[in-house]
């Protein structure tokens with residue numbers, strides 16, 4: 001069971017859990033559109049972007065599996081910018 005940190009909260013999730021579901025374990029909702037837990041991963045909308053410490057750029061949470069020691073941030077400036085760019089609006093926020 002990987003142990004990771006989401007927005008500063010340490011959690012442990014079952015192996016194979018993606019970062020949308022891992023964030024839910026931490027009480028964090030990652031915005032998403034094309035993800036549904038009962039369907040295959042489409043990875044098309046790109047709204048579920050999150051930052052992973054030491055990663056060069058944000059990545060999609062729906063198709064990224066939680067790993068031991070991973071540090072995930074869901075509300076960084078570059079994540080917000082990426083989400084806004086995908087929606088075509090600078091005023092959109094997940095809060």
Ligand code: FES
Pocket residue numbers: 031032033034035042043044045046047048060061062063
């Ligand atoms: S929810 Fe659409 S790409 Fe992740």
